[in-house]
Amino acid sequence: MGDGEPAISVRDLRKAYGGTPAVDGIDLTVARGEVFALLGPNGAGKTTIVEILEGFRRRDAGEVTVLGVDPAVANGGRGAAVGAQARRWRQRVGIVLQGTGEFDDLTVGEVVGHFARYYPHPDDPAQVIARVGLTEKVAARTHTLSGGQKRRLDVALGIIGRPELLFLDEPTTGFDPEARREFWALIRDLQAGGTTIVLTTHYLDEAEALADRVAVIARGRLIAVDSPHRLGDRDSALATVSWRTPEGSWERTQSATPTAVVADLAARFSGEVPGLTVTRPTLEDVYLRMIGA
Numbered sequence: 001m002g003d004g005e006p007a008i009s010v011r012d013l014r015k016a017y018g019g020t021p022a023v024d025g026i027d028l029t030v031a032r033g034e035v036f037a038l039l040g041p042n043g044a045g046k047t048t049i050v051e052i053l054e055g056f057r058r059r060d061a062g063e064v065t066v067l068g069v070d071p072a073v074a075n076g077g078r079g080a081a082v083g084a085q086a087r088r089w090r091q092r093v094g095i096v097l098q099g100t101g102e103f104d105d106l107t108v109g110e111v112v113g114h115f116a117r118y119y120p121h122p123d124d125p126a127q128v129i130a131r132v133g134l135t136e137k138v139a140a141r142t143h144t145l146s147g148g149q150k151r152r153l154d155v156a157l158g159i160i161g162r163p164e165l166l167f168l169d170e171p172t173t174g175f176d177p178e179a180r181r182e183f184w185a186l187i188r189d190l191q192a193g194g195t196t197i198v199l200t201t202h203y204l205d206e207a208e209a210l211a212d213r214v215a216v217i218a219r220g221r222l223i224a225v226d227s228p229h230r231l232g233d234r235d236s237a238l239a240t241v242s243w244r245t246p247e248g249s250w251e252r253t254q255s256a257t258p259t260a261v262v263a264d265l266a267a268r269f270s271g272e273v274p275g276l277t278v279t280r281p282t283l284e285d286v287y288l289r290m291i292g293a
């Protein structure tokens, strides 16, 4: 595929369950090398969209291209040629589903080594295990892992084939704060290596830390797509400046020109302004406003 071709292209995607629309006419484009986050409340349609892109669910209508291939054709076709094409396509796509992580009596090292054999150019299993922070658990049986360690194993299995495109469905659920930061570093690392990443998450700070763009989905429709900084005109929203008065109480004011407010305060206090903060609406604030919470 050409460099200019997007990793994912979706036009008027529709899917209903028993007559009730779950995905109700979605258009999306994900550029190559982009980290793209899907946000939305429970039941919004995110998993349905992602599973259609992964070729696990059939759509009712719309056009979908993933790495230049229609996932429905790649998975649904018959014959040796289609089978080989589907296999090649699948090998270019990495998937981390919500919670698998248990493989009977196999060890972490065995499972990752086993999955590596499915791919033509896998990464080194020991290195992948190290990247997800499981080196100490390489000989542990997977059923003995903690919840967060199982998620790390899921991530290892998603990246062992060195995918061009990686789908991550709520990847850090159950991670402790340190593990989340390590995971974020891993995602940035993969992006720097050219991997396109589609992420669903309920953690707005995670979307903000990782995503080039976020899409907000509600009731099967796309409400907004933008960078986390610009979503909902966040960057031009009023800023709140707060500070402590000499009497010890807190003052706050909202302003479109917070720099002028701070300059004025600095002059008034002739130096350091006690407890000074300048904030704009968080991604969570604009997200909650958008979905009407």
Ligand SMILES: Nc1ncnc2c1ncn2[C@@H]1O[C@H](COP(=O)(O)OP(=O)(O)OP(=O)(O)O)[C@@H](O)[C@H]1O
Pocket (backbone or CB within 6 Å): 017, 018, 022, 040, 041, 042, 043, 044, 045, 046, 047, 048, 049
């Ligand atoms: N197999 C199915 N059969 C019937 N209805 C389904 C099926 N899968 C999903 N739905 C319905 O479709 C809607 C969208 O579900 P989906 O799982 O795509 O949402 P989601 O945004 O991923 O939610 P969550 O954040 O909870 O994972 C929901 O109302 C859900 O109940």
